[in-house]
Structures are given as structure tokens and as C-alpha cells.
Amino acid sequence: MIHTTVGQLGHFFVILSFVTALVATVGYFLSALGRKTAVEVESVEEPQLAYAGESSFGGKVARKKAKPVTQTSVPPARDDWRLLARWSFYIHAAAVVGIGSSLYYIIYNHYFEYHYAWSHSSLALPVQYMISCFWEGQEGSFLLWLFWDALLGLILIRTSGSRWEAPMMAVFALVQAFLASMILGIILGDTFKIGSSPFLTLKEAIPDAPVFTMDPNFIPKDGNGLNPLLQNYWMVIHPPTLFLGFALTLVPFAYCIAGLWRNQPLEWIRPALPWTLVGAMVLGVGIMMGGYWAYETLNFGGYWNWDPVENAVYVPWLVMVAALHTMLIAKRSSTGLKTAVILTISTFLLILYATFLTRSGILGNASVHSFTDLGLSGQLLIYLLAFVAMAVALTVSKWKYIPSDEQEASVYTKEFWLFIGATVLCLAAFQVIATTSIPVYNKILESFGKISNLALPADQIAHYNKFQVWFFVAIALLTGVGQYMWWRKVENKKWDALITPGILTLLISAGLIAFGEIKNPVYMVLLVASIFALMTNGTILLGIIRGNYRLSGGAIAHMGIALMLVGILYSAGFSKVISMNNSGLLISKQDEFTKNDNKENKENTLLWLNQPERMGQYQLTYRGQRIEARDVPGYIPRKDVTVIEGDFHGIAMRDIEQNGKVYHKKGDTLALYPENTYYEVEYREPSGKVFSLYPRAQVNERMGLLASPDTRHKVDRDIYTYVNSVPDPTAENKWEKTETYSVAVKDTFFLNDFVAILDDVVRANEVEGMEIGPSDAAVRAKVRVLDKNGEHILSPAFVIKNRMVAHPAEMSDELGVRIQLNEIDPRSGKFTFAVNRTQRDYIVMKAFEKPLINILWIGTLIVVLGFLIASIRRYREFRKMGVKEI
Known part of the structure; x- marks a missing residue:
């Protein structure tokens, strides 16, 4: 039965939300x-401007004389329109919830008749991964964005006040109409x-699928499944956080448009400022969540790859932070106000541009995780251009209402340094977006019949780092100087206050450089700038906390940025490969055909099952394949479970026990997580301490074998490990042709290139899987196999039971051998063994040490704390000013 009702209901909600x-x-x-x-009648068409006193750059603000605006009775028609609009938006929000509920109901109940x-x-x-399915596709992610905007709209209706509600919510509702149109699914004509x-x-x-010709009511028994790389807990919370950040950029944009519309180019700053702080915080957290997901899931060895999709989100965040700083100086500087208007508008437009880049298909193969074109590229372009x-x-039409400063800027004002900081942030953003947009330039030229030879940099990481590191240096220095200017520590052209933090910076930096590994002059400069930002902001913070901690948000956030820069410098600049191949074996043949200087062969190590190898200061041992059961903590040996293919269950071959507790008895059926096979790598430190890492490989029909890392977090570094090559975990052992050996006790023979000795053949009272009765007979051979790390004992049995002969085989994954005791000749004293060989179990793995990476994550949390404190402070100021007028 096709569950058409829920789909029809969902589509009805889509149309309702759009209308x-x-x-x-x-x-x-x-x-x-x-x-x-009504306002213009009272003010005789003169805008209400709230400028007074000196400008930030030392000059008097040129003001237009404006008559005071008083509240007047508003025409009844205006109230009727607002009432209609409010209820329409309430219904819209309810419809959005209805869309989401319908879609999740379809996913949760496995209605695979829906595409x-x-x-x-x-x-x-x-x-939890069904929740991730909700926003894996483009339609679901648009719906997530639509939901956050609807929720924010409801909040703003209640909190923005009557004079802001109508113009601001007109912008909000228009954005919602565009977003709802993205999932409308209406075809006009052909x-x-x-x-x-x-x-x-x-x-x-x-409709053209052949299966529907044979069976019009065909319903698949199962779906394609979630992209295996997205089966991670960060993908449950990262997209909602990121899209909430997208939605929050709309709030200051709507306030700004409303302010310009009402000829009040300054008044929008105060209510918009808390939202800008929250938006910058949430969007930044969403970006860093994506970085941590990449660090945990992808195997490129880092958390940021300058991928075009990453850049498309990073740029609006930089511009939003720049807009935030200009908003702080807008009350005293027309330059700051004009820039705040431009940057606030640009932040939202860059979010739309990022949406166009990632969803129109224009990036093509330039990004590893952009969406393909669903035929919405034209619609997205209209959305952006509108x-x-x-x-x-x-x-442009309202620009004349923003006053101009009469005098030039002064370097001894806090507003000047904030403006310079905002400028640097914008330049950093421009450098990134200018390169990222190369596919767009090519497409524009192609539309005019021109052929473009522009291409993205071959080494994008080196290209962006070359420029961005200097922007980071400038930002770090400006956060220090700017804070001293903000708190008036530098006055009357005297810079004495910066001497102490400057000396501390030089002493600490000199020590780190002298006793550390920093040799690159660029890295030295970045380190000095970061330490300077820490010292200056730390000094300011100590002073603030003694007074009012609520004012400490800026200093805390800047210290967090400085710590992030230190973490980035060390974790990226001094990441060290520790899995050096010293065996002399050629692991990768690809280097023979590339100009890779044998890099892959040098930086990967081969581990055979249960054979220890030295790797730097560690002794490594590969302990075998592991799988994950749904109701058993940790990982269990793959050989302990027979996997039922296509059923996501397995049969326990022995008791499944963890930490002394038996979860399943031998023969029980247990539920398994699909696709993932983990590879236990045991690390033994010089101190004797042992820990294990479990890098995984995911087998997916669409994407092949996907490797994900596992990480050991230490105070001063991470040990980052992933597998580069493994035997196919879904393939059964392919045994070679049987070889036979007839040997006497103490004779030597060869098993899969190993020396083997038949030590003895003795009577056995027990054989696994068989009951030995009084009239039965069983013997077991003791075959000792030697390798460079010691010896292995194989014990194949020979059983006579009920006048029938059985030859239970003994298998060794370490040796890649299966051996059976087939014949016993009492006359000659010879024992005949049947031997099959197969590929020995192994992994090829790569491991890094990433020093001080935890400083990056700690810095991120400190930045969030700073933004949170500043957001609460600005919101309280907004409420105290009595902005919620009637």
C-alpha cells in the first residue's frame, strides 16, 4: 500500500506555507x-536622526535639523493589515512544522515509496541518524532553514516592538516565501x-525506471541509506547549528532594511546588535563543529581544507564579525554607520551567495561536499539577485540621510582601530571569496560565448594559507591595540601602557622559539602576534573583572581568538607523521608513476595481525577486525559473530562478554550497526602504558571503501590514526589450492613461507563443537610455527565418531593458514596434513602527532563564552532603553 495521505498532507503544508x-x-x-x-506627517518628511556631540574621528557630526517625532494615533487600516500579517505568519510557522513532521514521519516509518x-x-x-537523513538532501536543508527563520520570526513579533515589527517582518516574510518556493515542487507547462x-x-x-513498467506498484524493500561519512553524531547537531547561524544573519539584515526604509539609519543598531552577536557566535560554532566533524570523520589529517563549501560559510562569518565591530562605533561615527549598513547587508547577501554556490552545481568537482543541481540554479539566482x-x-536611495563627518580620522581614537580591524576582516574575506568564485567567473564568460582558462589553485591549502596567515597576524595585533584604545589605556598620544604587555610578549615568544621547533619566520611572526593578543587582552580582562565582569565579553572573545591561532599554528604547522616505513617494503606502487617523491611509501606502515612493530617511541600491534553491536558497549571481535548479510544482524559464535558482563550467549542473534568495520591498533608507550585506537573503514556500495580516523587525545597532543589499505572486510577468505604434507613427529615443513615443526600428536578428550563419547576417539596434533616475533601453535584434530571420520580444521588469521589432519599411518609413523593458504590479515595505516591542538578547541569555547557575555550585556541594554514601545 502506498502511503499517499502523509505525502499529500506534507505537500499541502508546503503550499500553505508559501501562500x-x-x-x-x-x-x-x-x-x-x-x-x-503617519510618521512623515508628523516630521514634515524630515528623518529622525539621533546624532549629537563629537564624531569618533574628532570632528563635529554634520546634522540635519529634524523635528521631534511624536507617537500619533495610527490609521485603523494599518492595524488591520498588521493583524492579518501576524496571523498569516503564525499559520505559516505552523505549516512549516507540519512539513517537517510529515517528512520525518515518512523517514521514520521507512516509507520507501517516497523518493x-x-x-x-x-x-x-x-x-539519531534518521534525524540526519532529514537534512541530508537539499529539500530537507531548505526546510531546516525555513524552520529556524519561522521560529525567529515568531520571537521577533513578540519582542521587536510595534514600530519595528511591520517593516522588519515584511523582509522576514519575503525571505520565507522564497525559501518555501524552493520546496514547492510545482511544474508549470513542460x-x-x-x-x-x-x-x-x-x-x-x-517515472522512466524499468521496474515501474513491470510493476506499477513497486515499493523498494530498503533505501539507499545515509552517506556513511554523515553517520556521525556531529552530523546530528552540526547542520541545525549552522542553519540557525544562517537564519540569524537575517535578523540584523531585516532591522537594517527597516531602519533605512523608515529613514532612521541609526536606530536599528541597538536592537540589531544583540542578534548580531548571537548570530556570529552560533555561525562560528557551526563552522567549528564542521571542522571537528572533518577531523573525526575524514582522513585528510586536519579540520580545515579550504574546500569551496567551507569557504562559502567562512566568508559571511568574517563579514558578520566585521559588521559587529562597525556597529559598535556607529553611534559616534557616520563612517562606522555607513560601513555597518553595507556589511550587515553584505553578510546576508553572502549567505545567499554561499547557498547559490553550494546548491546550483556550479562548483562541479571543485568541492567534495557540495550539492548537485536539482534544477534550482535559476531559482537560486533569482532569489539572490532579488x-x-x-x-x-x-x-542608494537612503544614503543621503546618513550624515558625514567634518574632519579626518584620528589614530588616537578607539573607533579608528575598530574600523581598521573591520577592514582587515573584510580584506581576508575578499581574498577567500575572490578565489572560491573562479567557477562562477568561468560560467559567466561561457554564457557570453567566451572560453576561460581560469582554474582553482592546484594546492588550495598553500594558496589560502599564504595570504590568510598575514590577515591573522594583523587581526591578532589589532585585537590587542584595539582593546587598549577601547578602554582608554592609550591617551594623549602616549603608548606607555603597551610597554609591559609588549615586554612579556617578547620574553614568552623568545622562549617558545628558542626551546621549540619554530624555524619559519612567518610562523614566528604569527606566534608573536598571538602572544601579544593574549597578553594585552589578558591585562585588560584582569582590570575589567575587578570592576564589572559583564563588560568582559570582548576581551574574553579576543583571548579565545588568540588561543585558536596558537592552536592552529602548532597543530597545522608542526603536525608530524610518525608512521614512517622503515621495513624496506614497497607499500604504495602509485609513487612509481607520480612525482610524489615516494611519499606514500615512506609515510605508511604495514602491520600484520598480532605482529608488533616499532613506530617512533611506540610499539604497535594490529589486534584484528572489530564490529559494533547495538546493545553491547565498545567493540567486539568480528570473528565472534557470523554476520547475516543484508539483515544487519549476526549470530554469536561464542559468548559476547564485555567488562565481565555477558550480553549474548553463543547462538544468540544480535543487532549490528551496518557498514563499519573497526581495526584495533594497540599502542604501547615507553612507560609500558597501553591504549588502543579503532580507526574504521566503511564499505558502501555507492562510495566504496571509506576510511575514518580514530584519535587519542592527550594534554599536549593528539595521536591521529587512520587506515589507508585493508583487506575487503565483506569478502570471504579466498583459499588457494590444497597442499598436502606427510611428516613424522619432530619433522620440519613450510606453511605459507613460515617454518613449521610437528612437535607431537596426543589423545584429545575435547574438540570444539563436537562431543567425544566413550566409544569415540580423537587426537590432536601440535604444530609449532615460527616467525620473527615468536611462535604460533596450531592444533588440528582427527576424530572418529560413530565410525565416521572428521577433520576439524584449525585456522590462523595471523599466518593466513588453514590446516587439517587428514590421515594417520601407524606403520610409517607419518601424519598427512592438508594445508590451504590465503592472504594474511593486515592493515596499512598512517599516524600523525598533532601538537597543542586542544588549545584550538579550548580557544573556540572561550570565544563562545565571550560572545555569550557580550550578547547578554547588549540585550539588557536594549531592554533598558525601553525599545519595546507601543
Whole structure:
């Protein structure tokens, strides 16, 4: 039975959300026009400007004389429009919840007749990864964005106050209409398509599939499943956090547009500032979550790869932080105000541009995790250009209402240094987006019939690092000087206050350079700048805490940035490969055909099962394959379970025990997590301490073998390990042709290139899997196999039971051998063994040491703390000013 009702209900909610968003847009627009008319009548068309006193750059602000604006009775029609708009937005928000509930219901109940559920989920996925399925596809991620915007809109309706609600929510509702159109899924005519619906059935999505010709009611038994790289707990929380950051950029943008619309270019700053702080914090956290996911899941050895999709999110965050700093100086500087307007608008437009880059398919193969084109590239472009045109037109038309400063900027003002800091952030953003947009330039030229030879840098990491490191240096220095200027520690052209932190910086930096590994002059400069930022902001922080800790947000956030820079410097600049191949074996043949200087062969080590190898200060031993059961903590040996293919269950071959507790008895059926095979690598430190890491390999029909790392976190460094090559964990052993050996006790023979000695053949009372009765007979051979690390004992048995002969085989994964005792000749004293050989179990692994990487994560948490303190402070100021007027 096809569950069409829930899909039809979901599609109805999509249409309802789109229509109500349009109605709310029109209602709020007309309400705002009504209020604007009332205000203009009172002010005789003079804008209300709130500038007074000296500008930040030492000059008097040129002010327009404005009559005070008083609250007047508002035409009833205006209230009616706002009431209609409010209820429309409430219904819109409820419809968005309805869409999400319908889609999740389809995914959770495995309705694989729906294309979205079939494409992104499977029967084997646990609940938390079903949640990830929700936003793996483009439609689901648009819906997530739509949900956050709706929630923020509801909050703003209640908190923004009557004079801001209509113009600001008109912008909000218009954005919601565009977002809802992305999942509308309506086709007009033969080719014109508006949106891509998540509620299409398989038959609607791929009507030409041959299976529907044979069976029109075909329903798949299982889905394709979630991308194995996304089966990580960070993917449950990273996308919602990131999209909440996207949604939060809309709030200051809407306030800014509303301020310009109402001819009040300054008043929007105060209510928008707390939202900007929260938005920068959440978006930054979302970016770093993505970095940590990459560090835990991908095997490129880091947390940031300058991938175009990463860059597309990083750039709006830089601009948003720059906008935040200009908003702080906007009250006293028209330059700061104009820049705040431009940057606040640019932040939201860059989010739209990032959406276009990642979802239009324009990046092609330039990014490892951009979306493919769903046919929405034209619609995305219209979405972007519509808001660009609206914002630019409004800004240009209202520019005359922003006053100008009469005098030049002074270097001895705090506003000057904040403005310089914002400028550096914008330059850093421009450098990244200019390179990332190369595929866009090529596409534009192609549309005019031109051929472009522009290409992204071959080594993108080196390209971006070459520029960004100097921006980081400038930012670190400016955070120190700027804080001293902000708290008036430098006045009357005297810089004495910076002497003490400067001396401390030089002493600490000199010590770290002298006794450390830093030889690169660029790294030295970055270290000095980071230490300077720590010293200056730390000094300021101590002074602030003695007074009012609520004012400490900026200093704390800047100290966090400085710690992040130190963590990035050491973890990226001094990451060291410790898995050096000293065996003389050629591990990778690819280097023979590339200009790789034999790098892969040098930096990977081969580990045979249970054979210790020396790696730097560690002794490594590969202990075998492990799998994960749903109700058993940790990992269990793969050989202890017979996996039932395609069923995500297994049969226990022996009692499954962990930490003294038996979870399953031999013969029990247990539920398994799919796809993942873990490889236990035992590390033994010089002190004798032992720990194990479990890098994994995921076998996926669509993507092949995917390796993910495991990490040992220490105070001063991480040990980062992943496998580069493993035997196919889904393939059964391929045994070679049987070889026979007839030997007497104490004779020597060869097993798979190992020396073997038949030590003895003795009577056995027990044989695994068989009951030996009084009338039965059993003997067991003792075959000693020698290798460079010691010896192995193989004990094949020979059993006579009920006048039948059995030859239970003994297998060794370490040796890649299966041996059976087939014949016993009493006359000659010879014993005949049947031997099969196979590939020995092994892994090829790579390991890094990443020094001081924890300083990066600690710095991130400190930045969040600083933003949080500053957000709370600014929100309290906003509430105290009585902004919520009637």
C-alpha cells in the first residue's frame, strides 16, 4: 500500500506555507506603509536622526535639523493589515512544522515509496541518524532553514516592538516565501519548475525506471541509506547549528532594511546588535563543529581544507564579525554607520551567495561536499539577485540621510582601530571569496560565448594559507591595540601602557622559539602576534573583572581568538607523521608513476595481525577486525559473530562478554550497526602504558571503501590514526589450492613461507563443537610455527565418531593458514596434513602527532563564552532603553 495521505498532507503544508508567507509579506508591507505615512506627517518628511556631540574621528557630526517625532494615533487600516500579517505568519510557522513532521514521519516509518526516504535512509539506521537523513538532501536543508527563520520570526513579533515589527517582518516574510518556493515542487507547462518537493514518490521522481513498467506498484524493500561519512553524531547537531547561524544573519539584515526604509539609519543598531552577536557566535560554532566533524570523520589529517563549501560559510562569518565591530562605533561615527549598513547587508547577501554556490552545481568537482543541481540554479539566482537589487536600491536611495563627518580620522581614537580591524576582516574575506568564485567567473564568460582558462589553485591549502596567515597576524595585533584604545589605556598620544604587555610578549615568544621547533619566520611572526593578543587582552580582562565582569565579553572573545591561532599554528604547522616505513617494503606502487617523491611509501606502515612493530617511541600491534553491536558497549571481535548479510544482524559464535558482563550467549542473534568495520591498533608507550585506537573503514556500495580516523587525545597532543589499505572486510577468505604434507613427529615443513615443526600428536578428550563419547576417539596434533616475533601453535584434530571420520580444521588469521589432519599411518609413523593458504590479515595505516591542538578547541569555547557575555550585556541594554514601545 502506498502511503499517499502523509505525502499529500506534507505537500499541502508546503503550499500553505508559501501562500501564507506571501500574504504576510503583503500585509506587513502595507502596514509599514501606513505607519511610515503617519510618521512623515508628523516630521514634515524630515528623518529622525539621533546624532549629537563629537564624531569618533574628532570632528563635529554634520546634522540635519529634524523635528521631534511624536507617537500619533495610527490609521485603523494599518492595524488591520498588521493583524492579518501576524496571523498569516503564525499559520505559516505552523505549516512549516507540519512539513517537517510529515517528512520525518515518512523517514521514520521507512516509507520507501517516497523518493526522499529511499534516497537518504535505510532500515538499518538508528534513530539519531534518521534525524540526519532529514537534512541530508537539499529539500530537507531548505526546510531546516525555513524552520529556524519561522521560529525567529515568531520571537521577533513578540519582542521587536510595534514600530519595528511591520517593516522588519515584511523582509522576514519575503525571505520565507522564497525559501518555501524552493520546496514547492510545482511544474508549470513542460519545463518550468518551481522548487523540488521532498514528497515526490519514486514513480513521480523517476517515472522512466524499468521496474515501474513491470510493476506499477513497486515499493523498494530498503533505501539507499545515509552517506556513511554523515553517520556521525556531529552530523546530528552540526547542520541545525549552522542553519540557525544562517537564519540569524537575517535578523540584523531585516532591522537594517527597516531602519533605512523608515529613514532612521541609526536606530536599528541597538536592537540589531544583540542578534548580531548571537548570530556570529552560533555561525562560528557551526563552522567549528564542521571542522571537528572533518577531523573525526575524514582522513585528510586536519579540520580545515579550504574546500569551496567551507569557504562559502567562512566568508559571511568574517563579514558578520566585521559588521559587529562597525556597529559598535556607529553611534559616534557616520563612517562606522555607513560601513555597518553595507556589511550587515553584505553578510546576508553572502549567505545567499554561499547557498547559490553550494546548491546550483556550479562548483562541479571543485568541492567534495557540495550539492548537485536539482534544477534550482535559476531559482537560486533569482532569489539572490532579488535581494541584491532590493538592498542596493534602498541603500542608494537612503544614503543621503546618513550624515558625514567634518574632519579626518584620528589614530588616537578607539573607533579608528575598530574600523581598521573591520577592514582587515573584510580584506581576508575578499581574498577567500575572490578565489572560491573562479567557477562562477568561468560560467559567466561561457554564457557570453567566451572560453576561460581560469582554474582553482592546484594546492588550495598553500594558496589560502599564504595570504590568510598575514590577515591573522594583523587581526591578532589589532585585537590587542584595539582593546587598549577601547578602554582608554592609550591617551594623549602616549603608548606607555603597551610597554609591559609588549615586554612579556617578547620574553614568552623568545622562549617558545628558542626551546621549540619554530624555524619559519612567518610562523614566528604569527606566534608573536598571538602572544601579544593574549597578553594585552589578558591585562585588560584582569582590570575589567575587578570592576564589572559583564563588560568582559570582548576581551574574553579576543583571548579565545588568540588561543585558536596558537592552536592552529602548532597543530597545522608542526603536525608530524610518525608512521614512517622503515621495513624496506614497497607499500604504495602509485609513487612509481607520480612525482610524489615516494611519499606514500615512506609515510605508511604495514602491520600484520598480532605482529608488533616499532613506530617512533611506540610499539604497535594490529589486534584484528572489530564490529559494533547495538546493545553491547565498545567493540567486539568480528570473528565472534557470523554476520547475516543484508539483515544487519549476526549470530554469536561464542559468548559476547564485555567488562565481565555477558550480553549474548553463543547462538544468540544480535543487532549490528551496518557498514563499519573497526581495526584495533594497540599502542604501547615507553612507560609500558597501553591504549588502543579503532580507526574504521566503511564499505558502501555507492562510495566504496571509506576510511575514518580514530584519535587519542592527550594534554599536549593528539595521536591521529587512520587506515589507508585493508583487506575487503565483506569478502570471504579466498583459499588457494590444497597442499598436502606427510611428516613424522619432530619433522620440519613450510606453511605459507613460515617454518613449521610437528612437535607431537596426543589423545584429545575435547574438540570444539563436537562431543567425544566413550566409544569415540580423537587426537590432536601440535604444530609449532615460527616467525620473527615468536611462535604460533596450531592444533588440528582427527576424530572418529560413530565410525565416521572428521577433520576439524584449525585456522590462523595471523599466518593466513588453514590446516587439517587428514590421515594417520601407524606403520610409517607419518601424519598427512592438508594445508590451504590465503592472504594474511593486515592493515596499512598512517599516524600523525598533532601538537597543542586542544588549545584550538579550548580557544573556540572561550570565544563562545565571550560572545555569550557580550550578547547578554547588549540585550539588557536594549531592554533598558525601553525599545519595546507601543
